[in-house]
Amino acid sequence: MKSNHLTSLLEHKVPIKLIRDDCLNTLKDIPTESIDLIYADPPFNSNKYYNTLFKGEDREIERIAFVDKWKGGMESYIHEMNLRVKEFHRVLTKRGSLYLHCDQYASHYLKVDIDTIFGRNTFRAVVEFQVKHQLKPDGIVGRLTNVVLNL
Secondary structure, eight states: OTTTHHHHHHHHHHHOOOOOHHHHHHHHHOOOOOOEEOOOOOOOOEEEEEEEEEEEEOOOOEEEEEEETTHHHHHHHHHHHHHHHHHHHEEEEEEEEEEEEEETTEEEEEEEHHHHHHHGGGGOOEEEEEEEEEEOSOEEEEEEEEEEEEO
């Protein structure tokens, strides 16, 4: 997809739909080769619970938003992501683009899966951005980054 494609879609008032769900549930109902752009921001295999705070007039309630823990660790996580990447491939048009947001620990595993499913020649870029610095116990400052794989 060319960089001005999204602008063109917006100018021509092409319908855009934002779906907030486990995409595997939704993708199965989407026709083959019918989507031009997918941006996926899945859990990162962080091994954490994420909470949401609801504020009312007289109290606050904290609830679990989602659990980002995988019983089989990274292997299980990559397997689950592979199922989704296969569906992304099925629903994307020939000119479509995928932006897959992940972290620095899973990006190289996901890149291999993407290359296998989409073909190595379809990969366009890695967008990497620093999230924060992390002070390790040995005093070394590490860089914590997020990655967006684009094809």
